[in-house]
Amino acid sequence: MEKDKYFAFDTKAIHGGYNGRNPDNALNPPIFQTSTFTFESIEHADDVMNFKSSDYVYTRGNNPTLRLFENRMSCLEEGAGAVAFSSGMAAISSVLFSLLKPNDNIILHRTLYGSTFSVAKNLLPKYGIQSKIIDLRNLDLLKESIDDNTKVIYFETPCNPNLEIIDIKGVCSIAKNKNIKVVVDNTFASPYFQRPLTLGADVVVHSATKYICGHGDVVGGVAISKDLDYINYLKFEYMCEFGGVLSPFNAWLLLRGLKTLGVRMRQHEKNAISVAKFLKNHKKVKSVYYPGFEDNEGYKIAKDQMYGFGGMVSFEVQGGLEVAKKIVNSLKLIKISVSLGDCETLIEIPSMITHRGYPGDKLLDYGFSKDLIRISVGLEDEADIIYDLKNALDKI
Numbered sequence: 001m002e003k004d005k006y007f008a009f010d011t012k013a014i015h016g017g018y019n020g021r022n023p024d025n026a027l028n029p030p031i032f033q034t035s036t037f038t039f040e041s042i043e044h045a046d047d048v049m050n051f052k053s054s055d056y057v058y059t060r061g062n063n064p065t066l067r068l069f070e071n072r073m074s075c076l077e078e079g080a081g082a083v084a085f086s087s088g089m090a091a092i093s094s095v096l097f098s099l100l101k102p103n104d105n106i107i108l109h110r111t112l113y114g115s116t117f118s119v120a121k122n123l124l125p126k127y128g129i130q131s132k133i134i135d136l137r138n139l140d141l142l143k144e145s146i147d148d149n150t151k152v153i154y155f156e157t158p159c160n161p162n163l164e165i166i167d168i169k170g171v172c173s174i175a176k177n178k179n180i181k182v183v184v185d186n187t188f189a190s191p192y193f194q195r196p197l198t199l200g201a202d203v204v205v206h207s208a209t210k211y212i213c214g215h216g217d218v219v220g221g222v223a224i225s226k227d228l229d230y231i232n233y234l235k236f237e238y239m240c241e242f243g244g245v246l247s248p249f250n251a252w253l254l255l256r257g258l259k260t261l262g263v264r265m266r267q268h269e270k271n272a273i274s275v276a277k278f279l280k281n282h283k284k285v286k287s288v289y290y291p292g293f294e295d296n297e298g299y300k301i302a303k304d305q306m307y308g309f310g311g312m313v314s315f316e317v318q319g320g321l322e323v324a325k326k327i328v329n330s331l332k333l334i335k336i337s338v339s340l341g342d343c344e345t346l347i348e349i350p351s352m353i354t355h356r357g358y359p360g361d362k363l364l365d366y367g368f369s370k371d372l373i374r375i376s377v378g379l380e381d382e383a384d385i386i387y388d389l390k391n392a393l394d395k396i
Contacts, residue, residue, distance in 0.1 A: 004075050009192060010262040017071025031252045032064045061240050065248040069255050070222070073212075076191040076258070078198050079224040081231035083239050084251060088187065088207025089115050090244030091221030093123070095203055098230075098238045099152050099181050102128030107145055109136040109155035111162050111367040113207075114355040116185070120154075121357075135367075136166050137298070139174060146178055156185040157196075158302070161314050161350040161374040162367045163188075163289045165298025168305050172200030187211070187341075192265040193308040197226050210341030211311075213257040214264050218250045264343075264379065268311025271345075271385060272377040276313045278386045284393050289314040289372075312340065314374045321371040323396055324349055328373060330392040333384055340376035345385050347375050 004016045022029050037056040039045040047053040056062055070082040085091040096119065100106060108120050110133050120131040132145050136155050153175050157166040168184060175182045183203045184196035190211040196204050206212055208220035221244075225231050239245065246254075269292075276290040291302040292309030302309060317323050328336060328347055337346040338354050348354060351363060351370040363370050377385065 009076065012075050013072070013258045013261050016075035017073075018068060029065065029068055029252070029255065031248050032059075033248050034063070035059050059248060060243065060245045061236065063248050063251070065251045065255075066246055069246075069251040069258075072255065072258055073191075073206075073208075073222050074224055076261075077186075077204050077224040078195050078226075079204070079231075080226045080228040082222055082224040083231055083235045084208075084246040085221035085223070085239060086244045086246050086250075087219050088205070088209060088221035089119075090239075090242070091205045091207075091223045092116055092185070093119055094234065094238040094242055094244060095183055095205055095223050096124065096152065096154070097127075097242075098234050099183070099203075100124070100129045101151075103149060104151040105130040105132055105147070105149045106152040106154060107132045107134060107136075107142065107150055108153075109159060109164075109166060110134060110365070111159040111164055112156060113160045113185070113187075114350070114357045116154075116156075117355070118357045133366075136171060137164060139167065139170050142171065142174055146174070146180065150178070150180055152181050152183060154183045154185075156188065157194075157305075158188045158291055158298075158310060158312065159367070160188060160312075161355065161372060163291055163298075163312060163314055164367060165291055165296075165302045167301050168196050168199040168201060176200065188312055189306060189310055190261060190265055190341075192262050193269075193310055194306045197224065199305055202227070203230070208254050209339065211261065211265065211268075212341075213254055214260065214341060214343065215253075215257060216339060216342040216344070218253045218257070220246050220250050220254055265308070265311065267379050268341075268377055269308050271379070271382045272309070272311045272313050274382040275375065275377050275385055275389070278389065279313065279315045282390075282393055284318050284396050285315055286318050287316045311377045312374065313377060314368075314372055316369060316372055317393070317396070319396065321349075321351075324371040324373050326395065327392045330395050331388050332391070333380065333388040334375070337376075340374075342376065343379045345375065345378035345380060347373065350374050 048055045074082040155166045181202040184201045186204050187207045204224045279285045280288045334345045
């Protein structure tokens with residue numbers, strides 16, 4: 001759609017990236033539930049295989065439903081193109097392998113999603129790629145850590161699970177002078193609250209399972225870039241060859257989820273602010289981590305580079321891990337889960353679940369404690385969420 005760039009976010013989330021009319025004038029796009037496409041002739045097949053035609057060959061390479069999802073995500077992140085993947089980790093690992101080769105090294109922020117940390121620490125070294133894990137909030141330390149073999153800087157912001165904020169512009173400014181690629185995981189913010197490509201990042205990745213879907217019924221991932229040549233390289237040299245293709249049905253569900261992304265993110269944030277304030281004022285709560293608080297270390301940067309502060313809240317209680325477990329186990333409405341970004345409010349203790357791959361005796365070096373509790377604040381009535389938390393805290 002030519003006018004995509006002039007539309008507001010909520011409009012683009014519904015209409016962006018589509019130039020045509022659905023078959024039989026259907027309001028919603030169909031699911032092209034097919035593995036294979038046919039050709040009119042051998043010459044037609046040759047044109048498609050040589051990219052002289054934008055027609056389709058095989059769903060592992062592309063599919064109309066996947067293409068629409070990719071186009072819409074590119075529109076929302078203000079990129080030139082996107083590649084859909086079967087999971088967030090398929091997107092992350094494929095992007096990293098596409099940008100790195102043996103003897104290269106990558107610099108990562110100290111706090112990452114547990115599986116991303118495992119890729120950096122355990123998988124990449126098997127292929128001769130070394131990882132440097134540092135505190136990327138310290139830009140001077142970043143400058144000192146770069147060497148001639150540094151090819152990628154990778155981070156999340158806000159970070160999982162401590163919600164640390166990384167200065168995207170600051171990191172990109174340093175990287176650009178060294179011809180280093182910057183990859184940002186934007187899962188926690190979603191494109192509604194943050195667009196790293198507009199701040200200088202080279203690639204943005206998402207676990208689309210989370211806020212993009214929003215309903216807990218899809219596993220998927222996506223990578224977006226302003227460099228269309230890179231997107232084609234990532235799609236055909238890595239996604240296709242590694243085989244981490246998203247199914248057409250899941251792409252259709254993600255398109256459905258995107259229609260309400262803005263509405264949902266506004267409510268997630270509204271509820272999260274109320275929950276964070278409640279926790280901050282509770283005498284049994286030791287610390288609350290939410291980037292929307294003015295006394296949060298990353299507040300000024302978040303306010304500058306984000307359009308809102310998101311729906312994730314982390315906190316610690318007086319009494320340590322055993323008390324934290326008792327609180328989580330006492331909840332009734334809020335569910336214990338590894339995921340986030342769903343309509344339901346979800347809670348976990350990262351050191352025991354999503355981040356258990358981190359060395360337990362060095363968690364503080366990586367930015368979070370063993371008793372940190374992470375909440376993905378959902379769309380229930382905020383009073384009900386707070387009531388459930390209050391009852392659990394009262395049992396300490």
